[in-house]
Amino acid sequence: MGNAFSPPSPPSVPHGAVYLDISVEGDTPAVLVGASTPASESVEIHDMRMDDGIMTMRRVERIEVPAGTTLSLRPGGGYHLMLLQLVAPYNESDSFPLTLDFAERADVQVEVSVQRAE
Ligand SMILES: [Cu+2]
Known part of the structure; x- marks a missing residue:
């Protein structure tokens, strides 16, 4: 797990997105x-796809990451973690903890740094 970041949120926007690398060692997916995070009321897993020429986000229940691989969540499409109802806007150089819940595995806590997407 690593490289967790979230672009800064304008004060008028009550939600944010988190991107990170999910690395799975060993031989089980x-x-x-x-x-979850103290930075927002809730967190959803979203998938962003082109649908008839329009980018749409939909909620998914789970992301399966195969054993021995790294899944990189990045801006611009695909999976991301959506923070809904931010407790407060956050700015570049802030950071906040985020707990990842895995089925049949220990939770993992990461520190999310607030930075613009490259
Ligand atoms: Cu989203």
Whole structure:
């Protein structure tokens, strides 16, 4: 797990997105089923796809990451973690903890740094 970051949120936007790398060592896959953070009321797993020429986000229940691989969540499409109802806007150089909930595995806590997407 690593490289967790979230672009700064404008004060008018009550939600944010977190991107990170999910690395799965060993020989069993990992299934991410949710996440939580003190920075927002709730966190959803979202998948962003082109649908008839329009980018749409939909909620998914889980992300399965095969054993021995790293899944990179990045801006611009695919999976991300959506923080809903931010407790407060956050700015560049802030950071906050985020707990990843995995099925049949220990939770993992990461520190999310607030930074613009490269
Ligand atoms: Cu989203």
